[in-house]
Amino acid sequence: MKKVLITGGAGFIGSHVVRRFIKNYPNYHIFNLDKLTYAGNLENLNDIDKSENYTFIKGDIVDSDFINNLFSEHKFDAVIHLAAESHVDRSITNPLEFIQTNIIGTVNLLQAAKVNWKDNEKGKLFYHVSTDEVYGSLRETGLFTEETSYDPRSPYSSSKASSDHLVRAYGNTYNLPFVISNCSNNYGPNQFPEKLIPLCINNIKNGKPLPIYGEGKNVRDWLYVEDHATAIDEVFHKGTQGETYNIGGHNEWTNIDIVKSLCDVMDKKLGNEAGTSQKLITFVKDRAGHDMRYAIDASKIEKDLNWKPSLQFKEGLSKTVDWYLNNNQWLDNVTSGNYQSYYDKQYS
Numbered sequence: 359m360k361k362v363l364i365t366g367g368a369g370f371i372g373s374h375v376v377r378r379f380i381k382n383y384p385n386y387h388i389f390n391l392d393k394l395t396y397a398g399n400l401e402n403l404n405d406i407d408k409s410e411n412y413t414f415i416k417g418d419i420v421d422s423d424f425i426n427n428l429f430s431e432h433k434f435d436a437v438i439h440l441a442a443e444s445h446v447d448r449s450i451t452n453p454l455e456f457i458q459t460n461i462i463g464t465v466n467l468l469q470a471a472k473v474n475w476k477d478n479e480k481g482k483l484f485y486h487v488s489t490d491e492v493y494g495s496l497r498e499t500g501l502f503t504e505e506t507s508y509d510p511r512s513p514y515s516s517s518k519a520s521s522d523h524l525v526r527a528y529g530n531t532y533n534l535p536f537v538i539s540n541c542s543n544n545y546g547p548n549q550f551p552e553k554l555i556p557l558c559i560n561n562i563k564n565g566k567p568l569p570i571y572g573e574g575k576n577v578r579d580w581l582y583v584e585d586h587a588t589a590i591d592e593v594f595h596k597g598t599q600g601e602t603y604n605i606g607g608h609n610e611w612t613n614i615d616i617v618k619s620l621c622d623v624m625d626k627k628l629g630n631e632a633g634t635s636q637k638l639i640t641f642v643k644d645r646a647g648h649d650m651r652y653a654i655d656a657s658k659i660e661k662d663l664n665w666k667p668s669l670q671f672k673e674g675l676s677k678t679v680d681w682y683l684n685n686n687q688w689l690d691n692v693t694s695g696n697y698q699s700y701y702d703k704q705y706s
């Protein structure tokens with residue numbers, strides 16, 4: 359039985375990766391290590407958490423003794439590292455937490471893998487899941503390739519860039535077998551409703567304003583979360599050690615256009631008169647240091663690993679809205695408490 363440690367498996371993307379691996383690889387034992395911060399939610403895994411090949415471990419990757427003991431106890435064969443503080447706006451108000459989890463947490467995992475795995479041991483792999491935001495901000499043209507120089511510009515992207523560098527440093531210095539992927543913005547079921555798409559779905563449902571930063575002209579390249587999980591599966595199984603793979607949807611949208619589309623989809627599904635939800639759009643103060651445009655050149659993963667996004671955006675958005683409308687309890691549970699106080703502070 360291969361022992362695979364997935365960190366951050368109770369979060370948005372992690373839960374889709376855990377589910378995929380539990381279902382597709384009964385010969386793997388999946389250990390899901392998660393601190394259960396505001397973004398971690400075990401409800402995301404209700405459907406698989408009784409599986410025989412699954413173990414949940416509550417713990418903090420910043421605690422090095424805990425991580426070292428965990429590795430000695432379980433002798434993991436591979437790590438898929440997703441645990442992170444992941445929201446740019448939170449990184450602007452509280453950068454230190456991002457330094458702790460994203461940098462110190464990653465180095466704790468790398469160090470434990472280095473100590474427990476023999477030099478370049480066959481069959482071992484440290485897979486670091488990262489973001490396209492490490493490459494900085496594009497102007498109107500151009501795409502991020504795997505060769506684009508790093509130019510992170512927010513505390514979040516800088517902390518992720520540092521973690522990417524540390525993974526490569528452990529590979530180069532200690533022969534730690536690794537692979538990295540850098541993905542564009544994800545959307546889909548189970549995303550915490552403080553990120554743009556689920557925040558707007560929740561606000562439309564509740565007739566609340568839809569806050570658009572600045573003029574809404576910033577561009578993001580959106581990928582359905584299950585397509586990211588499929589790409590992670592491909593990179594994990596077929597990726598070449600020491601390589602980086604960019605993952606993206608060839609699906610660029612300005613924020614204002616995406617929110618307008620979402621309004622139209624929601625109006626149809628809720629039986630509202632056309633144009634009702636667009637009236638909620640409210641332009642608010644821009645994010646500090648707001649990156650203008652992200653866009654991924656995914657030709658390497660498409661060519662080398664034969665991966666492609668399976669969903670068109672229209673279909674993905676419709677599936678996402680359906681999921682949020684059909685999962686009121688999930689939404690109510692995560693929008694109470696911590697989220698409410700964050701929301702009041704951010705948009706007051």
Ligand code: NAD
Pocket residue numbers: 365366367368369370371372391392393394395396397398399417418419420439440441442443444445459463487488489490518540541542543544545550
């Ligand atoms: P998320 O915020 O939804 O989930 C993060 C998970 O990590 C949560 O379950 C949380 O409890 C856990 N966690 C946080 N700090 C921890 C700690 N100290 N110890 C253990 N667990 C901890 O994030 P996400 O959107 O699912 O992103 C997952 C990964 O993918 C991150 O590394 C992120 O940088 C990367 N990524 C995200 C996107 C995106 O659009 N969301 C795009 C590209 C890459």
Ligand code: TYD
Pocket residue numbers: 445446447543552553554555557569570571574576577578613645
């Ligand atoms: P977000 O979902 O936070 O992802 P990221 O900052 O990692 O790209 O934001 C996506 C885009 O939407 C980004 O340009 C910021 C913008 N945005 C708003 O205009 N209003 C909001 O309330 C939020 C959360 C984001």
